[in-house]
Amino acid sequence: MPLFSQSTPEWGGFFCIQNLFPHVKANYDVLLANREETIESQIKWLNYIKIGTDRMAKLINDLLSLAQMEDMSFEIQKVPFNISNAIHDVILSMEAAMTDKKIQLTCSIEPDVMVKSDPERIKQVITILFENAVKYTDEKGKIDLSLKKSKRHIVFSIKNSGKGIAKQDLPKIFDRFYRADPSRTQETDGYGLGLSIAKAIIERLGGEIRAESVENEYAAFTWTLGL
Ligand SMILES: Nc1ncnc2c1ncn2[C@@H]1O[C@H](COP(=O)(O)OP(=O)(O)O)[C@@H](O)[C@H]1O
Numbered sequence: 001m002p003l004f005s006q007s008t009p010e011w012g013g014f015f016c017i018q019n020l021f022p023h024v025k026a027n028y029d030v031l032l033a034n035r036e037e038t039i040e041s042q043i044k045w046l047n048y049i050k051i052g053t054d055r056m057a058k059l060i061n062d063l064l065s066l067a068q069m070e071d072m073s074f075e076i077q078k079v080p081f082n083i084s085n086a087i088h089d090v091i092l093s094m095e096a097a098m099t100d101k102k103i104q105l106t107c108s109i110e111p112d113v114m115v116k117s118d119p120e121r122i123k124q125v126i127t128i129l130f131e132n133a134v135k136y137t138d139e140k141g142k143i144d145l146s147l148k149k150s151k152r153h154i155v156f157s158i159k160n161s162g163k164g165i166a167k168q169d170l171p172k173i174f175d176r177f178y179r180a181d182p183s184r185t186q187e188t189d190g191y192g193l194g195l196s197i198a199k200a201i202i203e204r205l206g207g208e209i210r211a212e213s214v215e216n217e218y219a220a221f222t223w224t225l226g227l
């Protein structure tokens, strides 16, 4: 049995990973061939190496996150924390990216909602969904974010305007390495791991996550967690 079938998204992901190493090595070889040159004149190749190694580091961290969440012997530490503040922290970290794309953000976050969960993992999920919303919305697009609390649950949702997700892709976007619309995703970096990590975390924390979309209008992601 082959490790990956060439028709699956896993093969696509494996292919990308395989390509990263020769890419970094090729840039390194250029530097070695020009060892008499100044660092300044070779900065382009150094920057390519930095981009390649940053991507490798992110990929390795993503794969570790996924493996940890799927390892039932890995213990999750749940502590009470203010999730409203955690969301505001993530928004702050995304401000520069939103300004760059002239994105209009609308928030409706119930203040001081307390949950008992894993604060770092929850922030990771919010960041994954927020980064996608910014990445896949158009210039001057809109993002709506909300947090609501009911008696037993919290409901987080994030919606972005733009191309959305085609009906046939919707059931697959939480699969690891799956990226819809290759013509568009090739322009943006990533390996199709974000949503599979978000799903693994939310389910491991006892919640549920779902996506909905109307093509050429919006994509929306909602997760719920027990209080
Ligand atoms: N907010 C969104 N709007 C439109 N498409 C999205 C959105 N979020 C995710 N997608 C689609 O789902 C795919 C998987 O997302 P993800 O797992 O985060 O991987 P990546 O962002 O690295 O491609 C994306 O490639 C994209 O096709």
Ligand SMILES: [Mg+2]
Pocket (backbone or CB within 6 Å): 128, 131, 132, 190, 194, 195
């Ligand atoms: Mg992503």
